[in-house]
Amino acid sequence: MDAAKILIVEDETIVALDIKRRLVKLGYDVAAVVATGEEAIEKVEETPVDLILMDISLPGDIDGIEAAKRIQGRFDIPVVYLTAHSDKATLERAIVTEPFGYIVKPFDKKTLYAAIEMAIYKQRMKVKIKEKDENFRNLAENTRDGILIATVDGSHVYANQRATEITGYSASQLLKICLGEFVDLDDNGRVSENWLDETFVHKRSEKTIRRENGAITLEMTATKTIWQGQPALLVLFGDISQIKRAEEERDRLLAYMEQARKMEALGTLAGGIAHDFNNILSIILGFTELAMLEIPGESTAYPKLERVIYACLRASDVVKQIMTFSHLAGGDLKPVRISPLIKETLRLMRITIPSTVEIREYIALESDVALADLAQINQVFINLCNNAVDAMREKGGVLEVTLEEVEIEEGAGMSIPGLEPGHFIKLTVADTGHGMGPQLMKRIFEPYFTTKDVGEGTGMGLAVAHGIVGVHGGTITVQSEPGKGAAFNVYLPKSEIEVSPDIIAAELTPTGHERILFVDDEEDVIDLVKQMLEYLGYQVVAKSSSLEALELFKADPEQFDMVIADMVMPNMTGTELVKEILKIRPDISIIILTGYLERISEEEVDAIGIDAVLRKPVVMDKLAQTVRKVLNGV
Incomplete structure (x- = not known):
């Protein structure tokens, strides 16, 4: 290590030379010896030094303390004061300059050496601390x-x-x-x-x-x-605000996915039951219609059969609700206005709800068109309103209905599980009833779950509402706290298509004489539909096997004008059958029967070349209208 360079500032020449001699013997490098404060400042400006030995009492305008103060204001050089005697005021001035030590004259070699080494060590430590502090601040600030x-x-x-x-x-x-x-x-x-x-x-x-x-x-x-x-x-x-929001969003999505999985599993079960039930309803409804055709209208049996048909149609509506819940029946989706439906339903509800429940509606939309099945949306609204009224039946309250347009933006703070960004019609049904806690809210959309007493509720209302909204490409959410009521929010995708006025025209039941190949694996359904078509004047060949039907068609493709096939059959499905038939004869008319379980998209219908899809249970008038329109190319 190089010897420390020391500047001696001492006005007494003999003392200065003695200090220099001692320093040289101790191995230090004496940079210079000066006698005044002015000279000390000039020398420091010219020559870098490691330490200054500064006599406090110096001649001239600048004493040792003032010189040290000015030097330290510009240079980071430690100062050790030399003094024979100083008054209290002088010492107080010296302390302000933060000296690295004092040496009292006269002093010996050991005292001088100790003071210098201590000062040099303190300076080195000060530099290291400063470097560490700067490193820390650089790190901390970046x-x-x-x-x-x-x-x-x-x-x-x-x-x-x-x-x-x-x-x-x-x-x-x-x-x-x-x-x-x-x-x-x-x-x-x-x-x-x-x-x-x-x-x-x-x-x-x-x-x-x-x-x-x-x-x-x-x-x-x-x-x-x-x-x-x-x-x-x-x-x-x-x-970590974004992380917390992401975690909350993840938890909401996981809960939504779990609910969706449960609904899908239960829906599959419900769909299977509904499929079989539709076949049974088709047989009851169809043969009842045929029976009514064979008896006079004045017969006492006629109104009884009408009640059977009415009951079948009600049962069919129940099946539709089950299928809606199972997410397998989309209904007849078309552009419809939502606000007239809401207003009319509220008008009718005012008659039936308790007088202790006040209805408030806030409906002010320039455009409220959604692609929806109006009957199903009405079912959702009624279910939500009934649920709200039940929550206020004991103490009364306010039923508040709001219809508004909202926009869900990509990456926006408003994130609704299950919805893609876009414009939505938002229907809110809120009540001031007893409300519910988080655990209850997790289960309210489960089928057959209810908090009502036995006989007062089926537990299907909210489950069906949830299913209907899902089929429409929307979602339903709920906010509630115990004692603070509940608010159900229904989001339906907004449609830009204009609503066309419905044209209602009375039509006679059409008939015909064309040749039809009918295929279904249920013998009772075959018997029913064959009799219906023959009653309407058509020539019918029926088969219970899709493979046999295909062989029959291959033998003479020109013998039939139309093929009607059930969608689900063993060995070869209805869609597979008609694909093969259309390969042989692309111009033949095709109708597919479905029991709702086997959903088929419009894209698939167009791609295959199917002319129409009929849903079970089959009603004669609907069958007659559909067959005639397809054969006429309408």
Whole structure:
């Protein structure tokens, strides 16, 4: 290591030379010897030195203390004062310059050596500390996390720039916000000293704070440290608001997916039952219609058979609800206005609901057109209103219905599980009833789940509503708290297609004489549809096997004008059958029968070349109209 360079500032020549001689013997490099403060300042400007031995009493306008003050204002050079005697005022002036030591004249070699080495060591430590401090600040000011350091007595508080950017608070404000999470603060907001006695190694906490532009969530980690030579607390924190929102969104989506899986499983079961039930209904309804054709209208049996048909149609509606719940029956979707339906239904409901329930409606839309089955949406609305009224039956309250247009934007804060970005018609049915807690809200859309007494509810109302809305490409959500009522929100995709006025025209039951190949694996259904078609004048060949029907058609493709096939059959499905038939004769008319379970999209219908789809149970008038329109090419 190179010898330290020392500047001697001493006005007494003999003393100065003696000090120089001693320093050389001790191995130091004497840079220069000067006698005044002015000379000392000039020499430092010319020659770098490691230490200055400065006599306090110097001739001229600048004494040793003033010279040291000016030098330290520009250069980081340690000063050791030389003094024979000084009064109290002089010493107080000297202390302000933060000298690295004092040597009292006269002094021996050991005293001189010790003072110089101590000063050089302190300077080296000071430089190292400064470098570490600069490194720390560079790191602290460029990190993504907020950093807060506070000493026990609160006299030293440091907060990096990121801390104030994240929170919008100053260091002193952050002291109370952050430190209070980990240690006790006194009335002055300072850290209580007793925290040192606690087992405190590492602590973590989350805290939500409010800013002008909203609340944020901080994740904070605290450890003990030393700051400015005193025990202190180091707190690192970051804004995890986006992470928390993402976690909440993930939890909502997982809950939605779990609910969807449960509904799908139950729906598959319900769909299978409904498929078989539709075949049974077709037979009852169809043969009843045929029986009514064979008896006079004045017969006493005629009104009884009408009641059978009415009951079958009601049963068919129940099946439709089951199929809607199973997400397998989309209904007849077309552009319809929602507000007239809501207003008319509310008008009728005012007659039936208790007088203790007040209805308030807020419907003001320029465009309220959705692609929907109006009957199914009406069912949803009625189910939600009935649910709301039941919640207020004992104490009364307010039923509030709101219809509005909302936009779900990509990446926007408004995120609804199950919805893609776009424009939606939002129907809200809110009540001021007893409300419900989180656990109950998780189950309200489950089929057969109800909080009502036995005989007062089936538990299917909300499940059916949920299924209908899902089939329409929308979703339904609920907000509620115990004692604060509930609000159900239905989101339906908005349609840009204009609503066409319905044209109602009375039509006679059409007949014909064309040749029809009918295929179904149910013998009773074959017998029914064959009799219906023959009653309408058509020539019918019926087969219970799709393979046999295909062979028959191949033998003479020109013998038939139309093929009607059930969609689900063993060995070869109805769609597979008609695909093969259309390969042989592309111009033949095709109708597919379905029991709702086997959904077929319009795209698939067009791609295959199917002319029409008839849903079971089969009603004679609907069968007659459809067959005639297809054969006529309408």
